Amino acid sequence: MKQYEKKLDAHGRPYLETHLEGLMLTRLPLLNKVTSFSLEERREFGLLGLLPTHVSTLDEQLERAYANFRSFRSDLDKHVYLRALQDRSEVLFYALLNRHIEEMMPIIYTPVVAQAVEQFSRIYRYPRGLVVSPENIGEIDALLANTPFPDVQLIVATDNEGILGIGDQGFGGLAICIGKLSLYTAAAGIDPAVTLPVELDVGTNRKELLDDPLYLGVKRPRMEGKEYDDFIHAFVTALKRRFPNVLVQWEDFSKQKAFDVLERYRDVLPSLNDDIQGTGAVVLAGLLSATRRSQTTLGQQVYLVHGAGAGGVGVARQIVRGMEREGMSTQQAREHIYLIDSKGLILKDRKGLEPYKLEFAHEPSRVAGWKMQGSIPSLLETAREAKVTVLLGLSGQRAAFGEDVVKAVAANTPYPVVFALSNPTANCEAVPADIYQWTQGKALVATGSPFEDVEWDGAPHPVGQGNNAFIFPGLGLGVLLSRAKRVTDGMLTAASLALADYTDGARLAQGALYPRMDRLRAASRQVAIAVMRQAVKEEVAMRKLPEDLESLLEAEMWRPEFLPLRRASGK
Numbered sequence: 001m002k003q004y005e006k007k008l009d010a011h012g013r014p015y016l017e018t019h020l021e022g023l024m025l026t027r028l029p030l031l032n033k034v035t036s037f038s039l040e041e042r043r044e045f046g047l048l049g050l051l052p053t054h055v056s057t058l059d060e061q062l063e064r065a066y067a068n069f070r071s072f073r074s075d076l077d078k079h080v081y082l083r084a085l086q087d088r089s090e091v092l093f094y095a096l097l098n099r100h101i102e103e104m105m106p107i108i109y110t111p112v113v114a115q116a117v118e119q120f121s122r123i124y125r126y127p128r129g130l131v132v133s134p135e136n137i138g139e140i141d142a143l144l145a146n147t148p149f150p151d152v153q154l155i156v157a158t159d160n161e162g163i164l165g166i167g168d169q170g171f172g173g174l175a176i177c178i179g180k181l182s183l184y185t186a187a188a189g190i191d192p193a194v195t196l197p198v199e200l201d202v203g204t205n206r207k208e209l210l211d212d213p214l215y216l217g218v219k220r221p222r223m224e225g226k227e228y229d230d231f232i233h234a235f236v237t238a239l240k241r242r243f244p245n246v247l248v249q250w251e252d253f254s255k256q257k258a259f260d261v262l263e264r265y266r267d268v269l270p271s272l273n274d275d276i277q278g279t280g281a282v283v284l285a286g287l288l289s290a291t292r293r294s295q296t297t298l299g300q301q302v303y304l305v306h307g308a309g310a311g312g313v314g315v316a317r318q319i320v321r322g323m324e325r326e327g328m329s330t331q332q333a334r335e336h337i338y339l340i341d342s343k344g345l346i347l348k349d350r351k352g353l354e355p356y357k358l359e360f361a362h363e364p365s366r367v368a369g370w371k372m373q374g375s376i377p378s379l380l381e382t383a384r385e386a387k388v389t390v391l392l393g394l395s396g397q398r399a400a401f402g403e404d405v406v407k408a409v410a411a412n413t414p415y416p417v418v419f420a421l422s423n424p425t426a427n428c429e430a431v432p433a434d435i436y437q438w439t440q441g442k443a444l445v446a447t448g449s450p451f452e453d454v455e456w457d458g459a460p461h462p463v464g465q466g467n468n469a470f471i472f473p474g475l476g477l478g479v480l481l482s483r484a485k486r487v488t489d490g491m492l493t494a495a496s497l498a499l500a501d502y503t504d505g506a507r508l509a510q511g512a513l514y515p516r517m518d519r520l521r522a523a524s525r526q527v528a529i530a531v532m533r534q535a536v537k538e539e540v541a542m543r544k545l546p547e548d549l550e551s552l553l554e555a556e557m558w559r560p561e562f563l564p565l566r567r568a569s570g571k
């Protein structure tokens with residue numbers, strides 16, 4: 001079911017061919033030009049009389065759309081407006097986003113996307129993506145034959161259990177997949193026609209949702225155990241049959257399942273877990289920038305990771321890779337990292353310790369002699385006794401980093417590093433203004449959600465956004481363009497290094513460890529180039545790449561522009 005095809009004319013200029021006509025042409029977001037169909041197109045495609053008289057330029061449409069956007073008071077209304085625009089005209093949506101990325105990214109992505117997740121069953125409009133559920137998994141091949149476009153290259157899939165820091169959200173998690181894919185296109189120029197959000201609707205344990213008559217997901221408790229594993233397996237196997245080289249981003253799976261699904265299918269399909277690997281890569285980039293600022297090394301730091309789930313363990317693993325690059329052994333590097341979960345510091349003698357936490361569990365003898373109240377060190381006790389210099393928040397626990405903890409870290413080093421990475425904004429471990437106060441402006445700060453500049457010492461200090469959004473779009477672009485058959489750990493490290501390199505010194509001097517969000521597109525290009533080079537080096541690239549990767553990006557990245565329409569030549 002091909003509704004259109006992108007072709008090149010004799011001069012190499014792109015145009016679209018379609019067999020659709022009349023009103024239908026205004027109903028497909030990838031073809032709809034709204035009021036910009038030319039007079040010739042109106043004649044050729046049966047649109048005469050159906051559109052306003054004036055033929056708008058893209059700029060005029062953007063002006064109208066922006067004024068509309070600004071007329072909404074609430075962030076959720078703005079989100080609904082932008083999503084509706086996306087469903088009406090993808091070109092208009094992405095052109096608007098490009099122009100106002102700093103203002104609009106928080107609306108379509110973190111933090112406002114969290115409200116969209118929670119309200120999903122109330123704000124639902126049009127279908128987007130694929131819904132796989134216990135009711136249709138038996139017909140998975142038929143489902144995959146129904147994708148809106150035949151050439152699916154990139155999927156973001158969620159089972160909705162660990163959405164940001166707001167947990168099990170049932171069907172609403174689909175909003176996250178849509179938001180992530182919007183960034184793939186906005187930041188890395190991936191053609192929206194090759195992307196597909198996937199809702200793995202495996203139930204929810206959230207009672208309010210099960211009791212809500214308007215809830216749109218399957219009304220049953222979450223699948224667990226073998227039933228869950230079989231469901232995911234049926235999905236991946238069918239996917240592999242139909243789209244053998246599709247890149248899959250697993251998003252917001254909870255803890256053990258996140259690790260299991262990633263490991264089980266890493267070698268089956270090119271795939272990544274964004275929360276484990278994307279987060280690891282973005283945090284390592286920020287830490288590299290922090291060490292550049294403090295003129296130290298990664299190996300001179302002591303790390304405390306608060307939260308030992310997908311994000312926390314992913315971050316710890318990637319920091320180890322960073323220290324290995326400095327010449328340390330894996331074991332030496334792990335000695336520098338302390339992981340804390342809801343039960344306190346992770347020690348090897350804990351009963352029922354989850355397998356994915358084991359690699360960072362310390363011997364109990366390590367805390368012998370520590371000053372502490374109970375038998376397991378708390379966050380504050382660990383910060384003090386282990387002489388922590390880098391504090392990383394991935395627990396989803398609002399205000400988990402109090403003044404005492406942050407001051408304890410600042411007592412250990414002239415350059416305390418504090419990353420409050422939990423999303424959305426309300427789940428942040430500590431707000432930047434407080435961290436500046438408590439450390440007298442010494443701290444190097446980053447947050448997962450966007451924050452305003454902090455006024456300190458009479459000057460504004462921008463706060464870098466340590467969000468995996470700086471990694472996954474470029475990583476995905478690099479994987480797709482090199483046709484990599486696997487997403488390797490080396491590619492993630494290459495992505496970290498490229499992002500750190502891209503972070504400019506002037507901004508770093510003001511305290512920001514990540515680029516401004518309006519540089520997201522340029523930063524993603526550098527990440528993509530580094531990933532492609534690494535894919536070649538590790539011999540996982542299935543495509544022979546040219547020397548000049550900049551030109552390759554120039555040629556292959558999708559841009560939001562209205563292309564001329566022509567009638568499909570074949571049937």
Ligand SMILES: NC(=O)c1ccc[n+]([C@@H]2O[C@H](COP(=O)([O-])OP(=O)(O)OC[C@H]3O[C@@H](n4cnc5c(N)ncnc54)[C@H](O)[C@@H]3O)[C@@H](O)[C@H]2O)c1
Nearest residue numbers: 164165255307308309310311341342396422423448467468
């Ligand atoms: N900035 C980013 O790019 C980014 C990326 C991934 C995750 N995150 C954030 O990290 C948070 C966790 O996400 P996740 O995917 O790792 O979730 P997860 O469910 O896999 O893990 C959460 C971890 O936090 C621990 N925890 C819960 N309560 C705690 C407490 N009181 N004290 C200490 N630890 C506690 C849990 O034991 C678990 O180990 C979320 O808020 C998410 O938004 C941010």
Ligand SMILES: O=C(O)C[C@H](O)C(=O)O
Nearest residue numbers: 110164274275423467468
């Ligand atoms: O979605 C985000 O903003 C980042 C991350 O994937 C998260 O789960 O918090």
Ligand SMILES: [Mn+2]
Nearest residue numbers: 164251252275
């Ligand atoms: Mn996530």
